Amino acid sequence: MTTEVTLLEDATEALCEWHRDCRDRHEDDFEAAKEIVARLGAHYEDGVTEVGFWTPEIVEAGVPHEDVYLEVLTPTEDVQVFEDGVDQQRIEVRRDRLPIYREGEYHWAVVEGMTPGTREQFGSLYQLVYRQDGEWHTVQDPMAYSVPFGVFGPAELIDLDTLDAERDDREYFEQFGTDEEPIPTTEDDGLPRVDPATSMVEVHPGTATESGSLGGLARRYERIGEKLRSDEDLTAGERIHLGYDAIQLMPVEPITEHRENHDFWSVEGDRVALEGGETVEFVAEQPDLINWGYDIVIRAFSAPNPAILETGRPHELVDFIAACHNLPEPIRIVFDIALGHAEGRADELLDETFIEGPGMYGLELDYLHPVVRAIVLDLQRRKMDFGADGIRVDGAQDFKYYDPGPDELFHDDEFLAEMDEVTQEVAGTEYRPWMIYEDGRPWPRGDWELASTYRELIKQHPHSFQWSPITFAHNKPALLTFWASKWWRVFEVADFGSNWITGVANHDTLRRGTQQPLPKGWEEDPINPYLGEDGPEIIDEAYDQPSTNMLLHCLLPGVPMDFLNANAHAPWSFMRDTDDEWNVKVVAEEDNFLDWHVPAELYDDDRFFGRLKAMGVNDRDDLDQFVHVLHDVGEATDWELEDMAATIEALGSPLSGKAVTAADLERFGEAWMADVNEFANLSHWLDTLDDDRAAFMHRVRQFRQERPWLLEDIDVDGDEVFDYVHPVDGTVVYYGFRGSPDGDEQILFVGNMEGPETTVGPTALDDAIPGSGWEPALVAPGVDPDLQEVALDNGQAVVWTRQP
Structure with a gap:
């Protein structure tokens, strides 16, 4: 039998009194909100749980406080974690509806x-x-630490102290x-701030292991x-x-779900009244979602994405980090x-x-x-408290607000500064993470590629990176003349890129690269033919060629970052089965994927593209022609x-x-997404x-x-x-x-970035380069590292070192 769930009225009144005192102590609404929202959500300690919701929409609608309840669903027997093939189960829960106290726009309960x-x-x-x-x-909890049955399902109470202690x-x-x-x-204002890394790799959990889970990644490491x-x-x-x-x-946050295809938590059966509550039977499924991670709905941002948790336990994220x-x-x-930003269905989960x-990527939040x-900042804090060392702020240029006076949009740099000041506490240690911004302002202005300095936030926060x-x-290294035409930007990296x-x-550049047509000859925007004989060879070399990696890791400043899928020479594309509106358009825009x-x-391999073959698309060239037609017809x-x-x-x-x-086109899009997601899984490519x-x-x-220097x-x-x-x-x-x-050491790099084989004399390239004493430290396969005349084919390079 489950333990009786009861409201502790005196403790709830004390919590409301704390709320009133907090509000009265702060003249600034934002400062008061920062303190209050830290106690929103559900927090468990010694058998007692505090629960808080911010609900201005309910209050404004005039709903009497006696018609608002905290609903607690307690399993009547142990619920299996999702392992050993268990992906769906019927769960009988006892449902208790408890009265909840209202304080201004908030509702509180101590249970x-x-x-x-x-x-x-x-x-x-x-x-x-x-x-x-x-x-x-x-109303679902936006501040939840666990949503095991998807972002549209109820939140789960988590014992955070035990999670941290273990x-x-x-x-x-x-x-x-x-x-x-x-x-x-x-040291940063009395706290340790994590120093920048020396080099970094980007990982997509959904395709990095056969299981597509954080648990699988933990086991690999x-x-x-x-x-x-x-x-x-x-x-x-x-x-x-x-x-x-x-x-x-x-991103490892909970993501949106397809309006029609996804339903991981549903009521089943009749309700039976019991003393102290009633039982309800639910059908609960392990969320099975395909997404690259950026289609978030803000709700439960503080929780891990259950679609990449094989057990449904947020502990997997901690295990991987550990x-x-x-x-x-x-x-x-x-x-x-x-x-x-928030994906379009966020308005179904958040207070209005x-x-x-609406915005470019779905919905814009009212950051002012x-x-x-305060809630957005606290969601950041809660997520990072799982034990992250650094934070990369996606699309920092998108944090904007409208000023009706000059009728302009302004970058909300004050909010980005607030993000920088958030501190973490893990294992009893308070610290500040390494801070990274993605900021291409003035994007999306038409001249942004020329106008963006990529340094605005570094100027404001000298410890930060961009x-x-x-x-x-927009960078596409498979294009011929990429390294010639981008020289001015590469030189900027050399000259002042230490915080880049x-x-x-x-994930962006590789996808954009495969969206580029693969011409058959010397056409407009020609592909570099010296990279390989066909699409797969060219794309693999473009994003993982020796000269590029040696330039980035052995010479240029800043922190070089690679992509694990590129390291593995694995396919990559835009994959998601969560879109019920633009699914076909997204697939059509990947119409060059097959060529690459x-x-x-x-x-033809039986391991791949089973769903599309089941739809009757048995020939690769037929599929290729169809997706190109799909793209052209869609635009028309x-x-x-x-x-x-x-x-x-x-x-x-x-x-x-x-x-x-x-419906056929929608079904085709869904089959494409699922098949490509399986095809891109690294488990197929690591042994090759x-x-x-x-x-x-x-x-x-x-x-x-x-050589961190x-x-x-x-x-x-x-x-x-x-x-x-x-x-x-x-x-x-x-x-x-x-x-x-x-x-005590000098380094000499020479690399053929693009073009046919050529011969150079490395020490004669500049008067500043010493003419003797060099020893080859790294030699790309197939190269004779002759200091007088070294022959370098496309993608080949040599690094020499010297002790003065």
């Missing part, structure tokens, strides 16, 4: 008897319900700011750690994870925080006061509202599905059946990697790890060198010369 969720068991579920005009309505990396945090700290920190400690040989698929001291996780922190050489974890109106402002101009989505994240391989990633032999009909279906039927279609309907190449690329990254700018106005060979004469050759701050 005894709620069951906290732990690693081994699900806890009590809770939500706010109210009765209006004879109907019941539900984490395996407590010592890692406890040593911050001491002589034994595992990673360097710098635990296994790598075991091998490193026992000096076992690493596989090529393991090596691509190493040589970094930071991982940037693509696995990385406990490696022989600890790896920092950077969370990608996408709080600059949150929403300012003091409570909204994504560099060569890292943003650099690198050309990430899917030769006929892979399409303004993406009206009925018109698209009629046109495609008239043109002929490989889809099964004679008639083509809008070349051991020697993987080992070499690992050595390139290790070179950077052994490379973070600093190249002294191009002094005795250091960064330039390219003039005239280009068909081949772009970069070269550079640097010396360590203590004067």
Whole structure:
């Protein structure tokens, strides 16, 4: 039997009194809100749970406080965690509706008897319900730490103290700011702030392992750690994870759901009245969602995305972080925080006061509202308290507000500064994370590629980092002349890029690269033909070629970042099954994906594209033609599905059946997304990697790890060198010369960035380069590192070192 759930009236009144006192102590509404919202959500301690909701919409609607209840759903028996093939179960819960106290626009309750969720068991579920005009309505907790049945389901009470106490990396945090700290920190206003990493890799949890889960990632890094400690040989698929001291996780927040296809929590059966409550049976499913992570709805941002939790337990996120922190050489974890917008269904989950109106990516939040402002910041704090070392603020240029006086939009730099000031507390240690902004202002202004300095927030916060101009989505290194035409931006990286994240391989650039048509000859925007013989060879080399990696890791300043899917030479695309409006359009915009990633032999492989084949699309070339037609017809009909279906039927279609309907196109889009998501999973590609190449690329990254001083700018106005060979004469050759701050080592880099084979004399390129004493440190496969005349083919490079 479940424990009786009761409202503690005296404790609730004391909580309301605290609220009133807090409000009275602060003259500024925002400062008061910051203190109040920290207690919103559900917080468990010693058998007692505090629950708070901000509900201005209910109050404004005039709903009497006696018609508002805290609904607690307590399982009547143990609920299995989602493992060993369990993905759906019927759950009988006892439902208790408790009175809740109103204080201004807030509702508060202190409750005894709620069951906290732990690693081994699900806890009590809770939500706010109210009765209006004879109907019941539900309000979900925006501040939840766990939503095991999806973002549209109830929140779960979590025992955060136990979660923190059980984490395996407590010592890692406890040593911050001491002589034994595992990673360097710098004192910042009395607290340790995590120092920038030396190099970083971006990881998409949904495709990084066969399980597509944080638990799977934790096991992979635990296994790598075991091998490193026992000096076992690493596989090529393991090596691509190493040589970094930071991982940037693509967003791990709960994401939106398809309005029609997803329903992970539903009532089933009749309700039976019991003393003290009633039982209700629910059908609960493990959320099975495909998404790259950025389609968040703000609600439950503080929780991990249940679609990447194989057990449904938020503990998986902590386990993954601990696995990385406990490696022989600890790896920092950077969370990608996408709080600059909300996906279109967010208005179904948030109080209407949150929403300012429609925006480019869905819905814009009212960041000027003091409570909204405070809640967003507290969601950031709660998520980072899972144990992240750094934060990457996605789309910082999107945090804007409208000023009706001059009739202009302004960047909300004060809010971005507030984000920078949020502190974390893990394992009893308070600290500040490494701060990274993605900010391309004045984007989306038409001249943004020329006008953006990518430095506005570095000027305001000198300890912070920004994504560099060569890292943003529009960079396409597979294009011929990329390294020639982008020289001015690459030179900026060399000259003043010490606070930039650099690198050309990430989730944005690789996707944009595969959206580029693959021409068959020397056409407009030609692809660099020297990268490979076909699409897969070209795209793999463009985002993981030796000369690029050696330039970034062995010469240029800043923090180089790679993409794990590019390291693995695995496919990548825009994959999501959560969109019920633009699904077909998104698929059509990926119409060049097959040219880049899917030769006929892979399409014919029984492991891949089973859903599309079941629809009758058995030939790779038929599919290729169809997606191109889909794209052209979509643009011609303004993406009206009925018109698209009629046109495609008239043109002929490989889809099964004679008639083509809008539903067929939607079904095709869903099949495409699911098949491509499976195709892109790294489990299919790790065993295909070349051991020697993987080992070499690992050595390139290790070179950077052994020389953290490379973070600093190249002294191009002094005795250091960064330039390219003039005239280009068909081949772009970069070269550079640097010396360590203590004067005990010098580095010489020469690389063919694009073009046919050419021969150069490295020491004769600049008078500042010493003519002797050089030893080859890194030599791309197939190169003879002759200092007098080195022959370099496309993508080849050499790094020499010298002791003065």
